[in-house]
Amino acid sequence: xxxxxxxxxxxxxxxxxxxxxxxxxxxxxxxxxxxxxxxxxxxxxxxxxxxxxxxxxxxxxxxxxxxxxxxxxxxxxxxxxxxxxxxxxxxxxxxxxxxxxxxxxxxxxxxxxxxxxxxxxxxxxxxxxxxxxxxxxxxxxxxxxxxxxxxxxxxxxxxxxxxxxxxxxxxxxxxxxxxxxxxxxxxxxxxxxxxxxxxxxxxxxxxxxxxxxxxxxxxxxxxxxxxxxxxxxxxxxxxxxxxxxxxxxxxxxxxxxxxxxxxxxxxxxxxxxxxxxxxxxxxxxxxxxxxxxxxxxxxxxxxxxxxxxxxxxxxxxxxxxxxxxx
Numbered sequence: 001x002x003x004x005x006x007x008x009x010x011x012x013x014x015x016x017x018x019x020x021x022x023x024x025x026x027x028x029x030x031x032x033x034x035x036x037x038x039x040x041x042x043x044x045x046x047x048x049x050x051x052x053x054x055x056x057x058x059x060x061x062x063x064x065x066x067x068x069x070x071x072x073x074x075x076x077x078x079x080x081x082x083x084x085x086x087x088x089x090x091x092x093x094x095x096x097x098x099x100x101x102x103x104x105x106x107x108x109x110x111x112x113x114x115x116x117x118x119x120x121x122x123x124x125x126x127x128x129x130x131x132x133x134x135x136x137x138x139x140x141x142x143x144x145x146x147x148x149x150x151x152x153x154x155x156x157x158x159x160x161x162x163x164x165x166x167x168x169x170x171x172x173x174x175x176x177x178x179x180x181x182x183x184x185x186x187x188x189x190x191x192x193x194x195x196x197x198x199x200x201x202x203x204x205x206x207x208x209x210x211x212x213x214x215x216x217x218x219x220x221x222x223x224x225x226x227x228x229x230x231x232x233x234x235x236x237x238x239x240x241x242x243x244x245x246x247x248x249x250x251x252x253x254x255x256x257x258x259x260x261x262x263x264x265x266x267x268x269x270x271x272x273x274x275x276x277x278x279x280x281x282x283x284x285x286x287x288x289x290x291x292x293x294x295x296x297x298x299x300x301x302x303x304x305x306x307x308x309x310x311x312x313x314x315x316x317x318x319x320x321x322x323x324x325x326x
Contacts, residue, residue, distance in 0.1 A: 006043055011298055013291045016041055056085070058297035063090070066304065072096060074137075074159040078151050087148055089155045090300075091124075091137035092307055099136045099160045102128050105167040105271035106136060107192075108176070109279035110144060120144050123286075124156060125279045127271045130317045133278045135307060136160070140296075149179030157183070167270050171195040172256075188268045191260040192275040193222065196253055203249035207242060214242050228263040 002023065009019050020037050063075050072093025080086045091099075103126060110122040120143075124136040137159060139152050157164055169190045170176050180189045200208050200218075207214050217238055225231045235254060239245050258264045262274070289302040 003043065006040065010291060011302070013287075013289060013302075055295040055297055058295075059300055062297050062300055070094075076155045076159070078155075087139060087141050087151055089137065089139040089152065089159070091156075091159055092304075094311060095134075095136050095307070096160060098128065098134050099126070100163065102126050102134060102271075103136065103160060103163055103165055104269055105169070105273060106165045107169040107273060107276045107279045109171065109276045109283065110141065110173075111171075111280065111283060121283075122152065123279050123282050125282050127273065127278065128314065130314075130321065131272065132314060132317060133282055133310075134314070135282060135310065138303060144173065144175060146175040146178045149173075149176050150183050153179055153183035167268055169270070169273055169276055171276060188265075189259070190265060190268070190270065190274075191256070192277075193260050193262075194275040194277070196256070196260045197222070199249065204244070204247065207244070214238070222261070226263050226266055231257075231261060231263045 006019055006023075009022065010016075014022075016037075020040055023040070067073050067075065070093045073090065074096065075090045076088075077085050078087040106124050106126045108122060108124055110120040120141045122139045122141065124138070126134055126136060128134045137156055139156075141148050141152070164184055165187050167188045167190055168180060168184060169192055170180070171192050172195055177189065180187065204214075206212075208218075209215065221231065221234050221238065225234060235257075239247070239250055244250055253260075286303065286306060289306045290299055294302070
């Protein structure tokens with residue numbers, strides 16, 4: 001019984017020190033447990049090794065049982081020349097329904113890598129009517145190359161019954177940009193504003209310090225201006241006033257302004273999103289569910305748990321909405 005408890009606690013990303021505390025409290029004392037901390041560590045190591053064995057067959061078995069419980073679920077695999085899994089995409093039936101309602105604007109991000117194989121993990125994320133973050137689909141990739149992203153976006157649209165998003169927000173990955181141009185030609189591609197400006201400090205040095213007039217003026221320009229002529233005039237004035245006409249960082253940002261600056265998106269529906277923050281917050285949430293170096297089947301299992309919890313939160317918000325007058 002204790003072994004199963006330890007296995008479940010570790011699968012839910014509980015630290016070994018907390019596992020020891022929980023076992024101690026179960027035995028009526030925080031200081032006494034019938035076995036040492038080292039024996040618990042050894043057990044955890046053995047459980048981790050057992051979990052890794054037959055990982056892919058366990059994962060495929062898990063997907064089979066998921067499909068049986070959720071017939072609307074979509075699972076797609078891309079194989080390489082040696083019949084090994086190269087890319088893996090899946091989305092739940094509830095996610096497909098949510099996309100049919102709220103798929104106008106989505107974000108896509110592949111920064112998450114907490115899994116045994118250090119594979120890039122991508123999430124398609126959007127916002128629902130109470131502006132909660134909702135997850136439309138997930139993909140595990142072996143590489144972040146143009147053809148991998150082309151397969152990902154093509155598979156995503158197929159899973160969503162051919163419905164393209166109006167707007168997609170990503171970081172500045174050029175391979176992703178190329179893939180979106182070919183696979184989502186009717187979608188407006190928007191770069192995350194935060195990613196564009198995140199290297200401002202290291203590129204601009206002291207002039208971008210907390211108290212500098214330049215930083216305040218730049219952020220006002222980026223956050224408040226919605227007129228294209230005014231944006232371009234004020235940008236030119238800003239770099240001229242601060243002697244930054246030859247600055248490569250600002251020059252590159254301005255050259256790509258139609259990908260990220262607010263005035264160029266006044267006619268585009270973005271569901272209130274100007275960055276991939278929703279994807280990144282979903283990634284952060286996922287880290288609380290999934291242990292570091294988790295094998296694939298545990299990764300998928302805990303991802304399912306996160307989706308179930310998100311759906312419960314949506315249900316709670318729905319109920320709260322029904323209690324008030326329209």
